[in-house]
Amino acid sequence: MSDRDDALRHELGWTGPEDSDYEPPTTAARSAAPAPAAVPARPPVDFVAPTPDESRPPAQHHRSDAGDDTGPIAAVRPEPVPSHPRPEHPPARSDWPPQHAAPPSRPAPPGPGHPHPGHPWPPPAGYAPAAPSSYADRIPVRDLVPTxxxxxxxxxxxxxxxxxxxxxxxxxxxxxxxxxxxxxxxRGVLRGHYKIGVMGKGGVGKTTVSASVGSVFAELRPDDRVVAVDADTAFGKLGSRVDPRAVGSYWELASDQHLDTFADIRNRVGNNAAGLFVLAGEASPARRRILDPAIYREATSRLDRYFSISIVDCSSTMDTPVTQEVLRDLDALIVVSSPWVDGAAAAGQTMDWLASRGHTNLLQRTVVVLNDSDGHSDKRTRSILAQQFAGQGQAVVEVPFDSQIRPGGVIPGTRGMSPQTRRKFVEIAAALAAHFPRTDDRNRERF
Incomplete structure (x- = not known):
């Protein structure tokens, strides 16, 4: 650019860039443009805002931007300017917002989705929306299919x-x-093993009750193996009532070291038509072997591997060492009595003997059976004896006379019994099953 052009620019008052296509605004345009607002000076670093006068009432302001509401609102006092710049967002704190902060002077106007000002829709604690029911649940099967x-x-x-x-x-x-x-x-749930003892004086039908109750369990629980064990040291007859062909005994079972499967132990026990297995005692007087607690414990421990329910026919003499060993491992008990005074007195003495030796828990799981083995019992006597035993907390079942099982011989099951007799043995088994363990606790207290 020449000196003449520069002089012309100063004469005309051009102050723009020195581009060739730039044209300065006219005088009218320059006069119409408003003057820019003066930028306030930035306070110095050590500036401290003056403290407002507390004696002066705060100024009241009015607003007209919220519909018809033009009432006064509380004025906000100016806060002192901090010496450092305030962050854009406050830091996250566990106590945010502060509990002492004053609520806003006016709630926010209701927006879309809020039914009332200041009352949003927070879900209550523990609230979960109900899942929609399925189509299959809505079909009234009971109304459509007649029962x-x-x-x-x-x-x-x-x-x-x-x-x-x-x-x-x-x-x-x-x-x-x-x-x-x-x-x-x-047929209820049974976990672990369940052992039932049968006690009573001689001649009251103790062995018959053992075989009959065991047959009921074997028929109604075919998935479980049930075994009857003859623990009567005075030549017990349980084997002849279940399976006379049974040749095994405690000694053969305890000495056999190759009982690895149920087929191995099956050869040592007998069974009847109902599926009840039996471990017979020493029946032959020619070879008299005394059953001791060690042999009993070893033989029954092997039976426990394959049988869920055991019916133990105990000796009529309660002080024998074998009977003491049997009582240590029982879950329930059957006390058999005749429906006469002498038989009931013997049954009462048996229960007193158990109570004196601390078997109170076992007595709570005891069923008293009034067995009419000859059919000559008196109805009034049976009723009085039943009330006496029931008053002590024991379940009492009266078994009527049945000519089909009285003469002796094999009890094939409950099919050959009269309906009344079978019903009574079912009641006995149900009373015992009421105490089945529902958890697999093999070390539970038994007496």
Missing amino acids: RPAPPTRGWRRVLHTLTFGLVNLGPSPDEIREAELEAGI
Whole structure:
């Protein structure tokens, strides 16, 4: 650019860049443009804001930007300017916001999604939205599919059901329903082993009760193995009531070192038609061997590997060492008595003997059986004895006379019994099953 052009620029008042296409604004435009606001001077570093006068009332301001509300709002006092710049966001603190902070003077106006000013929708503690039900859950199966009662199995209801070719079905009788409930209790959950002892004086039907109750468990619990053990040292007859062909005994079972499977132990025990196995005692007087606690413990420990329920026919003499060993390992007990005064007195002495030796827990799991083995008992006497034993907290079951099991011989199961006799043995087994262990605690206290 020449000196003449520079002089012309100063004469015309050009102050823009020295580009060739730049044109300065006209005088009218320069006069219409507003003057820029003066930028306040930045306070020095050591500047301290003056303290406001507390005696002066705060100024009241009015707002007109919130609809018709033009009322006064509290003025906010100016805060002192800190010496360092305030961060854009406050640091995260466990006590944020401060508990002493004053609430805002006016709640925020309701926005979309809030039903009331200042009341949002926080979910309550522990609230979980209900999951929508499935289509299958909404189908009323019970209303759509009619339920049919089970056909009766005995009595006049069964006769009526048969004569009408099933058109008239009144369902089971209350007695059948009660029996089904008892059988369901016998089939209940059992964890670990369960050992039941049977005690009583000679001639009251102790061995018959042992074989009959064991047959009930074997029939109603086919998935479990049930064994009857003859622990009567006075030539017990349990083997002849279950399986006379059983040749094994305590000594053969305890001395056999090759009992690795159930097939091995199966050759040492007998069984009846109901599936009840039996470990017979010493039946032959020709070779009299005395059963001692060590042999009993070794033999029964091997049975525990393969059998869930054991019915132990104890000796009528309670002071024998074998009986003492049996009592240490029992979960429940059956005390058999005749329905006469002398038999009931012997049963009472047995229970007193157990209580005096600390077997109080075992007595709470004891069932008293009034066995009418000859059919000549008095009904009034049976009723009085039942009330006396029940008053001590024991369950009492009266077994009627049954000519089919009285003469002796093998008890093949409960099929050959009369319905009344079978029902009573089912009640005995159900009372014992009520104390089944529900947890697998093999070291539980037994007496």
